[in-house]
Amino acid sequence: MLPAASRLTHRDDFTAVMKRGRSSGRSRLVVHLLRAGQGERPRAGFVVSKAVGNAVVRHRVTRRLRHLVADRLPELPADTMLVVRALPPAAQASSAELGADLDAALRSALRKAGASR
Template sequence: MLPAEHRLRHRDDFTVALKQGARAGTRRLVLHWAATDRAHPTRVGFVVSKAVGGSVVRHRTQRRLRHLTADRLPGLPADGGLLVVRALPAAGSATSADLAADVDRGLRRLGLTGRG
């Protein structure tokens, strides 16, 4: 589970990451990263729209992404940042292994410490 202090909750934070941050896309995901100051630990948020699927599919996809990013938190910069993981329609039918590979690929492309 993603610890509370690492959850991205405010709309303004999502906007900063999406509009001002660096972006790395894969077939199923787009990752947005904006470096911030040391006042907050790295925080992660998710955007899973109706294009991904119905309610059950969207929630399953978000749970998978939340679990995958929680596992990768220790490898992310500790000096603060905003990471938004946006699911594309293909993410709804992807396996957890596919999503994990896309998260790792996106983190590498952003220059963050991803696995693999």
């Protein structure tokens, strides 16, 4: 479980990350990352649409992603806002596959965000 201070909860935050942030996609998910420059702790949010599956499937995917991101959040720079958007193939993916996609997408997005600063 992500601590409350580590969650993105406001629509404006999600919108800012997805519009102004750097993104990196894989077959099962897309990572949007924005370096806010505010010195806050890293925060994360999740988007799992109905295209992924019914409510049970969407919640399962969200729980898996939340667990994976919680382990990686301390490694992110302090001013990072992260949105992980699940794609339909995420419903059939194992946690290991989601973790590998997440790691690759995070590396790519961080590299892109670092280059833009």
